[in-house]
Amino acid sequence: MGKIFLLMGKSTSGKDSIYKNLIQDEELGLKKVVPYTTRPMRDGETDGVQYFFKSEEEYIQLGALKKIIEERTYHTKYGEWRYFTADDGQIDLSKGNYLVIGTLESYCSYRDYFGSQNVEPILIEVSTKIRLHRALDREDKQENPKYDEMCRRFLADEEDFSEEKIACAGIVRRFDNNNTIDICIAEIKEFIKENL
Structure with a gap:
């Protein structure tokens, strides 16, 4: 029986970079699962690669067919963005x-x-200061920066990943990505090998 390794962390904690490294590691042999979203596609994204980009109507159809495993909705200035x-x-x-x-x-x-x-669970942790710098840098590179949405997401993460919720989920192990991402990735790879 296989396992699902779920990589999580607040926005700009390095999840995407860590994910790319882990998924390309042939020794680990992990398969990717492409999630779905109703949010607009960002510059550089491709449908079916980062996400399957769906309309609100398509999301409702999948829900009616009881095909949604997990979902979350973010209420943004631009409307409801669903990830599932x-x-x-x-x-x-x-x-x-x-x-x-x-x-x-x-x-x-x-x-x-x-x-x-x-x-x-694989929980990535990064200090608030580093995350904020990364978030601003990433948004600056967008053709149409959405700083208000960046701030909303940043603050929402503080609540979504509160210490109380982490404890309630039963997560004990955390992986530090404050300094060198290579060290963080090496520790995660070791954890995955131990749990295969």
Whole structure:
């Protein structure tokens, strides 16, 4: 039986860079699961790579078919943006191990859906100061920066990843990405190998 390793952390904690490194590691052999979103595509994104970009109507149809494993909705100035994982055949634990990016809430949903023995949390931590610098740098590079949305997401993360919620989810192990990402990645790889 395979496992799902769920990579999570606040925005700009380095999840995307860490994910890319782990998913490309042939020794780990982790399969990717492409999540879904109703938010607009960002510069440099491709449908079916970072996300499957769906309309609100398509999201409602998947929900009606009971195909949504986990979901979260962000109420933004630009409307409701939904992020979700669909039971669309991408995950088959009899055929391997998977790597997923998510939130603390989505970890709990995956754990409840697939069983706690099949889902391993990987929580990335970065100081608030470093995260804020990274967030501003990333938004500055966008063709149409949305600083207000950046601030909303930044503050929402503080609540979403509160110490109380982390403890309630039963997460004990954390991975520090404040300094050298290579050290963080090496520690995560070791953790994954120990739990395969």
